[in-house]
Amino acid sequence: MWITSSPATALTPTAIALGNFDGVHRGHRRVIEPVLVPVTESQRSLLAQKGRSPLATGSELPQIYTTVVTFWPHPREFFSGQPRALLTPIAEKAQQLKVMGVDQLVRLPFDRELASLTPQDFVDVILVRQLGATRVSVGQDFRFGHGRTGTAEHLRAIAAHHGIEVIIVPLETCAEERISSSGIREALQSGDIARANRLLGHPYTLLGDVVAGAQLGRKLGFPTANLRLPSDKFLPRQGVYSAWAYLAHDPAPLPAVMNLGNRPTVDGLNQTVEVHLLDWSGDLYGQTLTVCLESFLRPEQKFDSLESLTAQIHLDCEQAKASLSAKVQA
The missing domain is CATH 3.40.50.620 (HUPs)
Structure with a gap:
């Protein structure tokens, strides 16, 4: 084009x-x-x-x-x-x-x-x-x-x-609601991904390059891809999401969990977008990743220890798997 x-x-x-x-x-x-x-x-x-x-x-x-x-x-x-x-x-x-x-x-x-x-x-x-x-x-x-x-x-x-x-x-309307960019922004800000995707007619997408991060996820047993997004990209509510991820030139969707936030448990200062691909391993550095949001799982929160954080990540992954599996079967 x-x-x-x-x-x-x-x-x-x-x-x-x-x-x-x-x-x-x-x-x-x-x-x-x-x-x-x-x-x-x-x-x-x-x-x-x-x-x-x-x-x-x-x-x-x-x-x-x-x-x-x-x-x-x-x-x-x-x-x-x-x-x-x-x-x-x-x-x-x-x-x-x-x-x-x-x-x-x-x-x-x-x-x-x-x-x-x-x-x-x-x-x-x-x-x-x-x-x-x-x-x-x-x-x-x-x-x-x-x-x-x-x-x-x-x-x-x-x-x-x-x-x-x-x-x-x-x-155009959907469920008696006028479809507008402002309505989609409101839905994303509140974490209502179902409404945002319904108005869009497709999942809300984040497209970015995978760059080096702090590698904390790898140390906890959950390696994540740190996404560098365009500076003018509108970001949804901070928190944890279930999502489908796509590698460049590969049409197969990969189930994923995405965290958007400042990582308060480790006193993070900058907002990051980190994606963990479920049941997948490989080197993503330098690749372009497309992340399609499916559901908001929970707000970002601070845990009293890395052990508590690790336990919650396990729960997030299981909840994401269940959510994405239900979506496929629907």
């Missing part, structure tokens, strides 16, 4: 899903799905007549690239000046979009110039001139342009003058 932060290097023409898409949750996927539908030959022929793109290799008709257009940094971060942790940092977002079949991800630099564009200019300059849009899909609550004055219906009206189809996707 092609990833660019400059419209000048985007592959065109495009069929665009437009939004922030933090989390790539069920509602986001509904917005992306319409641009994955093949464009008709009549639409391709019209593009060729207009000379809006080079021809696809081995074809008389131009290729139209399925594209997700998002903003970086997040507009809320730009206006507030405060760093914003993301449910899906760039590597995770790209991975999930690639699996969906998206051809490219365009990360529009959200700066003062972009923020000052009127809705009309945003369509004329960004969508038409720079990205060669043929179709655009947005959520019902999409806002754009200076002061967020443009609505999804405004986008449809403006784009119609350029012959661009605009699909407005209704808001």
